[in-house]
Amino acid sequence: MSKKVIYGIFDDEEVLLNSVKEVRSKDISIKEVYSPFPIHGLDHALGLKRTRLAIAAFIYGCIGCATAIWLTYYIMILDWPMNIGGKPSFAYYLSMPAFVPVIFEMTVLFSAHLMVITYLFKCKLFPGQKTSSPDPRTTDDKFLMEIESDDDKTISTLLKKTGATEINVKEIA
């Protein structure tokens, strides 16, 4: 028997969500779900792990903070000592308040930009990237569930029963 990919197409996100729960409760693994917009609770229903983007953002923020501390130290104290606020202390810790806005901005800059880049990278969204969605209607008003299996008959009936309006089966080599 050859491996097949089954596309169940839905009209409504609530129906899709219930169908996902039904399918998963039967121990059938869902490869992917395509939707025109984020569906609340779908990640949980699909059993996806929570994103680690927040941890990455924290690390990027720390890198930005450290970079800014080094940058202000190098520019304002080490390389060309500056008289800051009429208080020529030439010590980093005494001139620190003047550098806090820079440190804050750099932290935000690093955190935000690197987070976006990480997101695009992880989602493989490069310029010129072709869509991975099997059906262009998922960018408009349809929801699509993609399942890979040998036994397309049972899955098709199950999807039909849980509310799919259309089933497409494709053989993959």
Next chain:
Amino acid sequence: MYTVTKNTKLISYVLMAIGLVAIVFGFTNDAHRAWPSLMVNNYFFLGISAFAIFFIALQYVSEAAWAIPFKRVAEGITSYFLVGGIIMLFIIVAGKLHWNHIWHWMADGIMDPNDEHYDPIIAGKEAYLNFPFFFIRAAAYIFGWWYAAKRLIALSRQEDTEGGLSSYKRSITLSAIFIVFFGYSSSMMAWDWIMSIDTHWFSTLFGWFVFSSMGVTGFTMIAMVAIVLKRKGYLEYVNENHIHDLGKWIFAFSILWTYMWFSQFMLIWYSNIPEEVTYYMARWDNYNALFWITSVINFIFPLLILMSRDSKRNFGYIMTVGVIVLIGHWCNVFLMIEPGVMKDHWHIGFTEIGMFAGFLGLFLFIVNKALTKAPLFVKNHPFADESIHHHI
């Protein structure tokens, strides 16, 4: 319906008794020190309850559903406002009678060019800082805020019995008007009651600085009371999703407070103008430890502890941060009021901490009593069902 247990009552009575002893002790021992302590502790809880009014109004204006399950908690906290406001008016009148010397500009002859105590800078502010206008303003804030709270609670109770949308719509109108009034009057309250203690000094963002401090303590108190009630088995619909949102608010307002604190500090530090910098010199020289403690614990603890999602959803973490933040912001209020009155003769001893206990007891007593008056869930609120299913 919520009933106050004997233990809870006993705790608030014991705290109030400690407070009473502290007040008697403080005023017989050193009245000059007891007055600002009374002011600090009264203002601290007044700010919390005033913010709770703002919180309720904010939920109406933004038509938000997430806060409905503990709306009655916020309503209960507002009930302290009138008591705190009356004590505040008493402190103001006592200032005019020279029982206390919290507001330096109330001193006799300070605005009279022929008097030996004449101060031309303070005399220049006479159009705003004169007792009749000052008292009328204070009475207007207290009456306006109290009236808004009273009406909002009355409309909410009416909704409980009658249902329908009419009280909800009227609440939105009232809240919108109140928020505009509060926007101006909370800043003016900060200038009047707190900034004018250091009469020569002024800061343009002081109102928001005080507001952000009120915000942190207000959200923290709402979250802590909600968690305590939840642990006692009330507030069946409050779950970690609602507390998560409150935790976000505590986090966000702590950052806002730090932003305000630092903006004010850095501009004054940088420009180094004598009439501005004296404010911080007084705090730096005589209150150095407190100055550092305040700025660090009000920023670092909420930032690091409440940053992650899991900790905001954990009741124990929120309670821990809550206690730290309440202590930190009490120190912040202390630092805003005491240096202008006590100069370098400040203490944190039985007078201050005992009075804090007393006001805490009074606060708990009034809030507990108010919570028993109505069901803890607003079942006829149009968003009641949505709020039960709140999920983030």
